Amino acid sequence: MEVHAVTDLMTAAVLERFGGPGEFKLTRIPRPTRINDELLIEIHAAGVNPLDAKTRVGQGVSAAVDSLPTVLGHDFSGVVVESPYDAHPLQPGDAVYGFIPVPRYSGSYAGYASVPSLCVAPKPVGLSHTEAAAVPVAALTAWGVVTTVAKAHERQRILIHAAAGGVGHFAVQFAAYFGAHVIATASTRNLEWVRSLGARETIDHTTHHFEDELEDVDVVIDLVGNLTHQVATKSLKVLRKNGLIVSVPSGSWPTMHEEAAAAGVRATGYRVTPDAATLAVISRLLEQGSVRPHIDEIFPLRDVSAAHERIETGHVRGKLVLDTTVLP
Numbered sequence: 017m018e019v020h021a022v023t024d025l026m027t028a029a030v031l032e033r034f035g036g037p038g039e040f041k042l043t044r045i046p047r048p049t050r051i052n053d054e055l056l057i058e059i060h061a062a063g064v065n066p067l068d069a070k071t072r073v074g075q076g077v078s079a080a081v082d083s084l085p086t087v088l089g090h091d092f093s094g095v096v097v098e099s100p101y102d103a104h105p106l107q108p109g110d111a112v113y114g115f116i117p118v119p120r121y122s123g124s125y126a127g128y129a130s131v132p133s134l135c136v137a138p139k140p141v142g143l144s145h146t147e148a149a150a151v152p153v154a155a156l157t158a159w160g161v162v163t164t165v166a167k168a169h170e171r172q173r174i175l176i177h178a179a180a181g182g183v184g185h186f187a188v189q190f191a192a193y194f195g196a197h198v199i200a201t202a203s204t205r206n207l208e209w210v211r212s213l214g215a216r217e218t219i220d221h222t223t224h225h226f227e228d229e230l231e232d233v234d235v236v237i238d239l240v241g242n243l244t245h246q247v248a249t250k251s252l253k254v255l256r257k258n259g260l261i262v263s264v265p266s267g268s269w270p271t272m273h274e275e276a277a278a279a280g281v282r283a284t285g286y287r288v289t290p291d292a293a294t295l296a297v298i299s300r301l302l303e304q305g306s307v308r309p310h311i312d313e314i315f316p317l318r319d320v321s322a323a324h325e326r327i328e329t330g331h332v333r334g335k336l337v338l339d340t341t342v343l344p
């Protein structure tokens with residue numbers, strides 16, 4: 017594989033101030049310097065997540081942004097340019113993907129990133145860079161809630177809200193893979209598609225009230241939250257006694273514990289973390305074709321503002337990805 021020459025400058029979509037999608041500016045900035053266990057990676061594609069948009073407006077993880085301009089973007093796929101030491105398992109020329117802990121580290125909306133080794137895994141064989149960049153945050157979140165928290169298994173009834181989104185489309189596939197009976201909410205145009213991913217029942221959230229149609233659900237994975245139509249609170253009604261609701265959108269349901277206790281069910285939030293070892297497990301499912309990422313749209317890096325406008329509609333199917341190799 018060709019390894020490109022390292023230059024001191026790189027092109028990046030920098031966020032000059034917190035605000036709307038138009039606040040990004042494509043510019044040349046110094047590439048990050050690799051230290052300690054980090055890998056310097058040439059970024060080929062960057063995934064776009066709702067968290068990026070929340071941070072862009074001054075929410076999300078913006079409290080830890082030390083100074084502006086800054087570079088956003090947690091998800092990446094690319095090629096190692098510099099490795100920490102000769103015997104490191106990842107070496108220059110290796111195709112890799114992963115999850116950058118932004119803003120502690122500079123993000124993936126750029127030509128290069130320097131990323132801690134524990135956040136980087138070999139790119140799944142058979143996936144393109146754009147496909148791989150669609151995976152890390154969404155799939156690690158889905159894996160965490162479906163396997164670690166919900167412990168998905170046969171004869172378990174799991175309701176997944178926002179099953180057609182980035183996290184949701186992986187959550188449906190993981191839960192179905194482990195034998196759970198998946199019930200999915202989505203809009204009309206996505207119902208057949210989420211069935212094709214493994215959902216056994218679907219409910220159209222634009223025409224039906226899920227809370228009137230379901231009961232005795234074991235686990236609700238809520239990827240919508242209480243800010244939209246009180247989806248979290250309404251979900252309490254469909255759970256069996258002592259069932260579990262996992263509320264994924266952080267901060268959207270401050271009264272979660274009180275409401276859950278009053279309803280006789282359990283409730284928890286969830287926080288995803290970069291984790292190369294788990295990503296390597298997910299890679300195996302991707303490589304054997306048991307799970308697949310779906311990309312709704314690929315944008316060149318210069319159109320990052322358009323990508324953020326789209327993610328903010330809340331109706332992306334699967335993932336949006338930035339191609340960082342197409343430069344002006």
Ligand SMILES: NC(=O)c1ccc[n+]([C@@H]2O[C@H](COP(=O)([O-])OP(=O)(O)OC[C@H]3O[C@@H](n4cnc5c(N)ncnc54)[C@H](OP(=O)(O)O)[C@@H]3O)[C@@H](O)[C@H]2O)c1
Nearest residue numbers: 066157178180181182183202203221265286287288331332
């Ligand atoms: N805590 C964590 O560690 C963590 C990690 C990752 C993500 N998150 C959060 O989790 C949430 C989901 O993330 P994501 O990446 O999956 O978002 P996303 O890709 O933007 O989700 C979009 C999907 O939401 C669906 N949707 C919108 N309103 C709905 C409703 N009322 N009922 C059912 N489905 C609805 C849409 O389907 P239709 O078009 O069919 O309506 C669309 O496919 C976000 O708030 C994100 O910030 C948290």
